[in-house]
Amino acid sequence: EDKVVQSPLSLVVHEGDTVTLNCSYEVTNFRSLLWYKQEKKAPTFLFMLTSSGIEKKSGRLSSILDKKELFSILNITATQTGDSAVYLCAVLGADGLTFGKGTHLIIQP
Amino acid sequence: EAGVAQSPRYKIIEKRQSVAFWCNPISGHATLYWYQQILGQGPKLLIQFQNNGVVDDSQLPKDRFSAERLKGVDSTLKIQPAKLEDSAVYLCAGGGLLDTQYFGPGTRLTVL
Numbered sequence: 001e002d003k004v005v006q007s008p009l010s011l012v013v014h015e016g017d018t019v020t021l022n023c024s025y026e027v028t029n030f031r032s033l034l035w036y037k038q039e040k041k042a043p044t045f046l047f048m049l050t051s052s053g054i055e056k057k058s059g060r061l062s063s064i065l066d067k068k069e070l071f072s073i074l075n076i077t078a079t080q081t082g083d084s085a086v087y088l089c090a091v092l093g094a095d096g097l098t099f100g101k102g103t104h105l106i107i108q109p
Numbered sequence: 110e111a112g113v114a115q116s117p118r119y120k121i122i123e124k125r126q127s128v129a130f131w132c133n134p135i136s137g138h139a140t141l142y143w144y145q146q147i148l149g150q151g152p153k154l155l156i157q158f159q160n161n162g163v164v165d166d167s168q169l170p171k172d173r174f175s176a177e178r179l180k181g182v183d184s185t186l187k188i189q190p191a192k193l194e195d196s197a198v199y200l201c202a203g204g205g206l207l208d209t210q211y212f213g214p215g216t217r218l219t220v221l
Contacts, residue, residue, distance in 0.1 A: 036212075043200075044212070045209055
């Protein structure tokens, strides 16, 4: 059974701080790892990672995958209150798309 | 490009009643997924369709849940009869390029 573990489960920081969210996985026939942002609605797609060591970047968000150590990180620099959300990591493998429980990020003004 | 449409957005029923959810994915997306997301957890895949065929329904509680996608476009998910533990958000997603999935707004089900 595929597994995805995210840490921390919750995180409270101040505006302007940089945060790093972690995602580790055990999956059969790994195809890709995806990051989503979920506010009070359905998840919205952020990144898809398939190759190790290649950073994906979008504004203040960036992510990288390590297929040898089976983990990924999502970085958010200069955080803003609008970044407050649950960040979900999901891995596509033999069992389809398996989600972690998410990291609940709260950005305080 | 229109997004994934789901209805209803909210539904409250009593246990043992039946309920149905509808999803219309983005035009051209052959793959369609139904997920169940219980509060505080990540989405759990219930069923995956490729066009109108089922690819994976291993986690669908088939004694009470059913889903169909007869014409390979929109889909319905039914629960009959509902239990208290079915209270969750039911998400529909369409499969895009390179395995990305685009989610609809979800249906929040409360079973009393």
